[in-house]
Amino acid sequence: MIEYLLLAPVLTGMVCFFSKTRKQVETASLAGSIATLLLGLLLVWQVYKYDIIITWQNALFADAFSAFIVLIVSIVGFVASLYSIGYMGHELDHGAMDLKRLRLYYVLFHGFMFTMLLVGVTNNLGLWIAIEMTTLVSALLMILYSKKSSVEAAWKYMIICTVGITFALFGTILTYYAAVNILGETGDALNWTSLIAVADRFDPTIMKLAFIFILIGYGTKAGLAPMHTWLPDAHSEAPTPVSALLSGVLLNCAMYGIIRFYTIATKSTGIDFTSNLLIIFGLLSLGIAVPFILLQEDYKRMLAYSSVEHMGIIALGIGFGGVFGVFGAILHMFNHAMTKSLMFFGAGNILQKHETKEIFNVSGLVKSMPVTGAMFVIGTLAITGSPPFSIFISEFTILAAGFSQGHYIATVLFLLFIIMIFAGFFNNVSKMAFGTPKQGIEKGDVGRLMLLAMGILMVFVFVLGVYIPPPFYEMIMKVVEIVR
C-alpha cells in the first residue's frame, strides 16, 4: 500500500518528463495528483482500520501520525497541482517560461511530492535523508525563473537548510548511539517502532544533547526563529503553487521530525526539558514575526512571516502539552496548511494581475478581482485566528492548554503576539482589498481552475471552524496518543 502511494508521484513525474505538449503534461500532472490523493486517502483509511502498517522489511511504516502527514501532503498537493495548471499556464502564455521549463516544473513538482510523502512514511529515523531530499528538490523549483532574487533566495535556502540539517544528523547519530547501547547493533536500532518501546531506558544526558541538535536542525527547516532567516526569501521567491507547498506542507514535515524526536527524547529526559525548549523557540518565532508583519511592504513575505508565526504556535502547543495542547497543535498543522495555501493562491492571483509584490501598489481588490479579493479577505480573517474559521479552534485549544497547564506568562505573551499580528495583517490587507483599484487594472478574475483550487481550500477553512467530523477527530486523538 505505502509503496503504491510513493510510486504514484514518481510515475507521474516520469510521464510528465516524456510528455510532448502542454496539454499532455498538464493532464498527466493532474491525473497523477488525483491518483496520489486517492492512494493517500486509502492509506489513511487502512491506518484507521489497522492502526499501524509496516512493509518493506520495516523500512516503511504508517501509523496515525504518518497518515495525518500523508493526508496533508496529498490534499495540498492535489490542490496545488490544480492551481498550477492555471498559474503556470498563465506564465507560459505571457512568456515568463517556455514549454521545456514547464515540463521541468511538473517533473520537479511531483518529485517534491514524493520526498514529502517519504518523510511521512519512513520508519527509520534516517528520515533525515528524506528531509534533506525535500531541500534539494525544492531548491531546484526555486530557480525555475532565473531572476536575481530567486537565485539569491535559492542559494540562501540551500546553504542554511543544509547546515541546519547537518546538525540534525548529529542529533540523529547521538540518538542512534543511545539506542545501540540498549538494543545492540542491529539495523533496526533507528526504527521508530523499535525505538519507542525502549526510549525510557536511553541515557538522559545523551538524549538532551540529541534533542537540542534535532531541534536546531529540523527547526531550521521548520522555520523556527532564530533559524528562520531563509524562509521569507524562499517562500516569497518560489513560484506561487510551490510557495503554498513550502509553507503549508514542507514546514509541517520538518515539524513532524521534531515531534517524533520529542516523543522519544521526552521518555528519557522527562517532559520539562523538551517542553520548555519548544515553548522558548515557539515564543521566539511568534515574537520575531510581529515586527516583520507590522512593517511589511511585500505581501508574499508577509505570508511567509505568518508561517514563522504559525510554526511557533505549533511548537507552543506541543510544548504546553497535555491532551489539549497536543490536540491543538496537531489540528493546527492541518488548519494552517489549508489556510496558508489558500492565502498564497490568493497572493498568486493578485501577483499575476498586478505584476507587483508590493502592498502599496495594490488596492481595491474587492472591486477589481471580486472572487479573489473576497477569498483573500476571508483568508486573512481565518489566518489571524478569527472565529468562526478553523484556525480559531486550534489556537483557542492551545491557549486553553497553556492556561490549564499553568504556563501563564507564555500564554499571555502568545495572546499578545497574535493580537499584534492580527492588527498588522489587517492593516496591510485592508490597504490592498479596499479603496479604488489602481489605474490600468481591468475588472475580472484570473483563471477558473485557480479559483476552484481556492474554493476547495475554503471548504476546509469553513467546515473545520464549526464542525470536526468524528473520524477526523478520532484520527487526531490517535496522533495525540502517539505523541504524548
Add this chain to the structure above:
Amino acid sequence: MEEIVFGSGIMQLLIALILVSTFMILGSTRLYSCVRAFGMQSFLLACVAGIVAFSTGKTDIYIVAFLTLAIKAALIPYIFIYIIREIKVKREIDLYVNISPSLIIGGILVVISYYLIRSINLITELSSFALSASMSLVSIGLFIMISRKKAIMQMLGILIMENGLFLGAISLTYGMPLLVELGIFFDVLIGVLIMGILIFRINRTFETIDTDMLKTLIG
C-alpha cells in the same frame, strides 16, 4: 574494544592528519589547493573507515569505506575542479577573515572542541580524541562558510562539516546502519550537484560567485 581501535597509534596518526588537512584548507588562498586538501581529508577518512572495518570484520563498513573513497575523495573533488574550470573564476579566495587570524581561530576551535567533548563525559569507553576531532571539523567547517566570500567555499565548508559528522558517527557507533549511510551518501552527492548548478546560475546571473552580491533580500 572501541578503545583498541581508536586508541591505536595508526588511528591517532590518521585523525591528526585529518586535522592537518583541515588546517591546510584554512591556511590556503588558492581554490585548487583547498579542493586538494579536501580530497586528502576524505581519503584519510576512508582509511579510518577501512581500519575500523578491518578490525571489526563488518562488510557494511567496508562498503562505507569504499564509498567514501569513491564519492568523497574522488568524485566530489572532480566536480569541484570542473566547476572552477567552467566558470573561470579567479583562482584566489577572497576572505572576510585573513589567513593568520583564520588559523588562530581554527586552533582555538580545536581546543574548545576538545574541552567540550571532555566535559560532556558521555563516552568514557570511547576515544574522545576522535570525537573532539569530529567536533573540530564541524566548527571549522562552519567558520570557513562564514569567513570566505566565494559561494564555492561555502559548499566546501558544508562538506567539511559532513566529514566531521562522518568521523563522529564512525567513532561513536561504527557508523550508522548501512541503509542510512547509503542515503546520506546519496544526499551528499545530489546536494553537491545541485549546489554546483546553483553556483553556475549565480555566476550567470551575477557574473561573479562572491556572496557579497547576495544581500538584496532583507526584511
